[in-house]
Amino acid sequence: MSMDMSLLPAPAVIEVLDFEVILARRVAEFQELCEQAGFDYSLLLESDPAMKLLEVQAYQELEMRQRINDAAKACMLAYATKTDLDNLGANYQVYRLIVTPADPTAVPPVEAVYEDDERFRERIQLAPEGTTTAGPVDSYRLHALSASAEVADVGIDSPIPGTVRVTVLSTDPSGVPSEALLNTVGGALNAEKIRPLCDSVPVQGPEIFETVITAKVYRYEGPAGEVALANGKIALDKWLLKIRKLGKGLPHSGIDAALHQPGVDRVEITDPPADMLCTKTQWVRVTAIKVLEEVVSG
Template identity: 40%
Template sequence: MSAFNAINLSRLAPPKIIETLSVEQILQELIAYHEELDPNFTAPLPSDPAYKIFEANAYRELLLRQRINEAVQAVLVAYATGTDLEHLAAAIPLKRKLIDAGDPDAYPPKPPVYESCDDFRKRIVMAPEGFSTAGPDGAYIFHALSVLGVKDAHPHSPKPVHVQLYVLGKKGNGVPEKAVLDKVSEAFSKDVRPFTDFLEVLPAVVREYEVKATVHVLPGPSAESVLSEARKNLEKYVADSHKLGTCIARSGIDAALHIAGVSRVEITLPAADIITKGHEAAFCSKITLKQGSKA
């Protein structure tokens, strides 16, 4: 099997074509442009009613430039959302997964639920891997992610023609239900996987852990609000790290908690970095944050 490295779109540098907009800068550009056209032109003072005309024009131009920014984002996989993202995927072709069909006859009507843009975006980037019938890692991951309820997958070949596909589920701690594993097996028909491969679909090994830490807050800001924001940051870190083969680093926990207003962080648990293998995922079962002294 070939090595596979998916592109992390969040780490791509922002495209230069997308402008950083400032209405004040546009206003000054408009005034400078009029001064170039007419050497006798004198820019009106902010108290002058004519100044409002320049402000209105600057604001209108800001809206136009923002619309151009949005149009550019709509054709970039890293930024497109909604139906714009679906149109980009149509060229592959790839459809957004339907999670819940909803019920239009219910009161009030229950709308259908589709996979998130982030999950769909991940599959779009990986889609070319699925074109191969030679059995590369990326192809196994792509086809597994196309199954409802699958969060991540890891193929491993312990011996020739034998493939073990570990599956991480979306629910709970990530141990997939048997129904999900069965659907993954069904997804790998003989038309999808290499004819000579023997495939074994297995549940991922989940290692649960707790986070316990004392957060010391600087004098001044509300300790409660700082602690609340630090918790949100930490929850995002552990959620983003709930993947196969992703380690939980104490330094990562410290960085997540060390927001503005925090002087230092003391981490009690985990006692050491949690290093996972490709078929393992770390799941945070509990977060306990204690407010330390203001210093």
Template identity: 35%
Template sequence: MAIDLTLVPLPDVIETLDYETILNEMVADFKERWAKVRETKPELPAYNVEMLETDPVKIVIEAFAYRELLWRARANQVARAVMLATTTGTDLDNFAADFGVTRRIIRYDDDGNPVYESDEEFRQRRNLAPDGYAAAGPEDAYRFFAWSADGSIKQVEAIKGENNRCDIILLGREGDGTVSQDVITKVYDALSAKTRRPLTDNVYVRSATIVSQIIRVKVTAQTGPDVSTTVAKAKASIQTYASSRSAIGTVLRADGIIAAAHNGNALESVVVIEPATNVDPGKYGTVYVPEVIVEVA
């Protein structure tokens, strides 16, 4: 079963970088070495001018300290590049190639150039790839093959029930998330190979049930900031929250709307008018928010 990569802590190999620490260590190292040289050549002056910005030795040490900082940062980048939780870009492409997984084309731009899936989506599919080798038809294996079948698919959930029934729920990335029949058929065909579905499994592929719900809130702005700017920021925050809740089986919560509106905004109060309560789309559905309306009290 695929793990949640967001819960994996950064390993100790990723070093916390601090220029001043490196600089102080190099100054201390130089002073120690200089003191040893003076033991054999006492006529040399003591070094005690490291606080002077014009000191040539200090300038050279600062240059070397900065270069060491860059090298340590590069080492961090190399380490991140070989870990699934942190690798990005073409490093992620090469990491996923070990399992025969390539980045999906999700659409073509106006000039006909392919637009590929994000690192985050690609990372999640690569994380599911090992489950694709399982012969018993686990849920994550179905998710992997269904998700990989077409670039228009934003999310897949596999729900196993009684009598060997397995429902594959698809959420599209365009519009309200409804998936076309052509894509549903394509996914069904992808899951029908003998190497992917046990003979005893009854697989049903369907689009997620879309629950359309506008969000309407009434806000009271604090004295001081420009009200129109505050309202615009609150609306953007709510839209971001609504997008994050556009996922299969995910509840749109009234308290989440309030928290999003308050996030970084100078608001005295937020009252949610619509929805009147939490919106639960059920395990086969998703909430789609076509509009966010922010009114000023």
């Protein structure tokens, strides 16, 4: 399984920027030069025109350094986005898939919809596995994800020797792959140059468990508590999107971590009644989210 690049430490080449630090350095350099020239600028007031000029220069330097940071990130797989990511993918002969083709005959014309950055990033990360036949797990995963942009996730396991079972989760909200999608993935994995000779590779849809999330958030009174509740709902949506994968399940700890924002006293989870655990052939579909609130005194 490919590593989670979000867990990588920040690269040393990315500079931490601080406008006040840059300004203080420029002021000190300016005062030193003035002293050498015989001018006394030891008391540099905020209203002084020289101070305004130094502030402008410091801001310009900040922008320049931020541009350097952005350029450095654009060269890294963990940070690159959009066309920068496309160019990194080209180094591995991996190209962004089309989700919905363009329709120039429509009124107005419809542009093509392409694979999102995160899914494309994972395929680039898996690209070295594609130099072999689909023997390793990550090689099967790469070829399955590359078969169609409708593949949201892939589970690979071997229930019996000689059989590699591939489970496909669809990008459709239901998660259920169509027969056409299963056939597309199966055709890609069973190609002569992809599948090892001795492997049998059945392709199937996942076993899906449906549930709702019901939780009560005990928040502190006042604006801070209201913000905490709103942030918790946003965090929960983001977390659910992140774990929309086979085998991830639905643990209470994740729900609690998302909703338990600063300004929240505690979280009570009613549904699901317990952690929902899954195998690589299973997926939990959340059909509804209900977050109740109760205000408590700090």
